[in-house]
Amino acid sequence: MDAIPVMLELASVKKDEVVFDLGSGDGRIPIVAARDFHALARGVEIRKRLVEQSRALAKDLELSRRVKIISENFKKVDLRPADVLALYLSSYTLNLLAPKFIEQLRPGVRIVNFDFPIEGWKAKREIEFKPKATRSICMS
Numbered sequence: 610m611d612a613i614p615v616m617l618e619l620a621s622v623k624k625d626e627v628v629f630d631l632g633s634g635d636g637r638i639p640i641v642a643a644r645d646f647h648a649l650a651r652g653v654e655i656r657k658r659l660v661e662q663s664r665a666l667a668k669d670l671e672l673s674r675r676v677k678i679i680s681e682n683f684k685k686v687d688l689r690p691a692d693v694l695a696l697y698l699s700s701y702t703l704n705l706l707a708p709k710f711i712e713q714l715r716p717g718v719r720i721v722n723f724d725f726p727i728e729g730w731k732a733k734r735e736i737e738f739k740p741k742a743t744r745s746i747c748m749s
């Protein structure tokens with residue numbers, strides 16, 4: 610949780626920008642992007658339970674208009690609307706997705722990765738991050 614605002618600041622997320630999280634899990638990245646950065650957040654998640662959980666959380670937080678969770682394999686999702694990708698995926702998966710990024714992302718789209726690099730891609734900026742504690746998304 611502590612890393613998410615740092616990631617979104619690093620990507621300079623602005624109001625109404627479209628932020629994708631591929632493999633959005635419990636929805637924490639899309640929710641923080643919408644709640645704290647006023648982005649239009651798009652999570653893509655393959656596990657139905659996590660899709661339902663994250664949609665329910667967005668609804669509870671009255672963020673359903675800004676947070677859309679797409680129940681789909683991220684390989685099939687059109688990334689052309691994206692302004693920012695905020696990702697927490699393994700290098701293996703990122704490397705598989707890299708050709709899709711090159712094909713679909715417009716020039717100027719920012720990609721921010723937590724923890725794992727994309728092989729052969731050089732980051733414009735890298736920062737070291739030390740978590741304060743494990744926190745749940747439900748806390749404000």
Ligand SMILES: C[S@@+](CC[C@H](N)C(=O)[O-])C[C@H]1O[C@@H](n2cnc3c(N)ncnc32)[C@H](O)[C@@H]1O
Nearest residue numbers: 630632633634653654655656681682683684697
């Ligand atoms: C490391 S977790 C990251 C979760 C979340 N983004 C976060 O930062 O807490 C990766 C997520 O990707 C999802 N996932 C794996 N393969 C996927 C695929 N092909 N399409 C959509 N989601 C996928 C998993 O179910 C899991 O929730």
